[in-house]
Amino acid sequence: MxxxxxxxxxxxxxxxxxxxxxYGPSPHAAAAARAAVAGIERYLEDPDAALAPAIARRFGLQADLITIGQGSDDLLARLARAYLGPGTELMRSVNGYLKVPNYAYANDAALISVPDDNFKPSVDRMIAAISERTRIIYIASPENPAGTYLSGVELRRLHAAMPNDALLVIDSAYEEYVDAPDYEPAHKLVEESGNVVMCRTFSKIFGLAGARVGWAYGPDDVIDTLRRIALTFPVASPSAAAAIAALEDHxxxxxxxxxxxxxxxxxxxxxxxxxxxxxxxxxxxxxxxxxxxxxxxxxxxxxxxxxxxxxxxxxxxxxxxxxxxxxxxxxxxxxxxxxxxxxxxxxx
Ligand SMILES: Cc1ncc(COP(=O)(O)O)c(C=O)c1O
Missing domain, CATH: 3.90.1150.10 (Aspartate Aminotransferase, domain 1)
Known part of the structure; x- marks a missing residue:
């Protein structure tokens, strides 16, 4: 029955x-989402134009290097679609974010899972595993499910050992919760290099998981590629309104x-x-x-x-x-x- x-x-x-x-979202975010429903018959034509300036203001970034997605998973999936394919490798730490293997499988790339140290990614082993087929090295810092992180020094050591044609994807979904003094926000490495992309989200500290809004910060050619392969109108207008209001509620x-x-x-x-x-x-x-x-x-x-x-x-x-x-x-x-x-x- x-x-x-x-x-x-x-x-x-x-x-x-x-x-x-x-703790949920800022009450201003919830109110902004409700107010935006009044215009829901229209597409949100350009989520980057709507959101990137507010994100750039809040975090001290360059607005033109930001693109918005339907959660950060959308951006991770697009990065994989753009840069992986047969004959390429996606490297990750073996006990890292569990969605990542799917990005390799979905794009016919090989998954290289590198052993860690008590759930912390091993920079030495990752460097040793780099090959001419490496296209993406994915690091979540902090990691999920373990909550471990890499210091700025360790991340930079990994990046320095990478070839220029491989992309370092730093998933900083939990960055706002970090208090370790040797952690370095990933945007600095993005701005100094041509092959580092950072993904961030409104799903965690901003309390907007159900709104599905994330963003990537990266070199202009990578951001341009991500924009080209986006879904048409990828972000719901109430979600964008909520995210903008959430950014303002420090x-x-x-x-x-x-x-x-x-x-x-x-x-x-x-x-x-x-x-x-x-x-x-x-x-x-x-x-x-x-x-x-x-x-x-x-x-x-x-x-x-x-x-x-x-x-x-x-x-x-x-x-x-x-x-x-x-x-x-x-x-x-x-x-x-x-x-x-x-x-x-x-x-x-
Ligand atoms: C490490 C990590 N990256 C990305 C995500 C996906 O977040 P979003 O809701 O922005 O797609 C999560 C969600 O739990 C996560 O733990």
Missing amino acids: IGAADTTISPAAIHLNSNESV AHTSFVRSANLGSRTWLTSELEGLGLQVVPSQANFVLVKFPNPEKTAEAADAALRARGISVRRFASPAFHDFIRITIGRPEELRACVAVISSFLIGDG
Whole structure:
């Protein structure tokens, strides 16, 4: 019978599984999106003209080197479509962002997955793996699902070893959450080189994941190529209006950033206090290892789910003993820690 309710599964009440912002967007962004619905019968003709100047102002960038996409995944997919093909290679760190292998497969390119060091990309091994077929080296900094990052020095060392005809794609989706002093925003390397592209998003700290707006910053020839292969009218007008308003609300992003930093530190120390191992994170999530074979990550996930808390597990064997928890609101994290704690001491 279609539509029979499954009473054994209740919908999750607390979503800590997709690294969305639990604080939502700026209220000005939501209001701007609602107001833009009044003109929804029209296409947004030129999302770059609408959004790039506001992005450039907020981050101190050159507007003409920015192009907008339907989320940063759209731009990553376009980069792959433009620069990969049979006989070429896409290099990435083996436990990095899980969408990236698809970009190689979809374009008949070879995927080179380079072993990491405790989930941190290994610059030495990546340099050693460069070949004349390397067309894209993809680095997310911070990485997802681990939250690790590369320092400015390490990224520059990788870039310096690359041939000019290979593109370094730096996915900075979580840049706004970083507090490591040796992190260097990727736009500097973009501006100094002819073969570095940075991808950014409104899905994370700006709280607009459902609006689907991302952007790329890169050399003019690369940005020109990305524009040429874009979908016609790729960005919805209410989404663009929301993004522009979100950029202007500095107070909202400052609040989210500091709330995330405080909660990330709190959650890390609580979980470590329970005997779990937390991969040091620079993002809005933590990857947590359950080292006791009698108290597995899989069982912890089930215990959380049974109490309406959804976190993320991954199919890859490297993540077998791990769950990833998005940094939620303090009360959500307290609930999450309470469930894990009683699961570990046996009455969960
Ligand atoms: C590393 C990384 N890159 C890109 C994305 C995609 O973001 P968007 O919503 O902008 O497509 C995500 C989303 O989780 C991500 O974790």
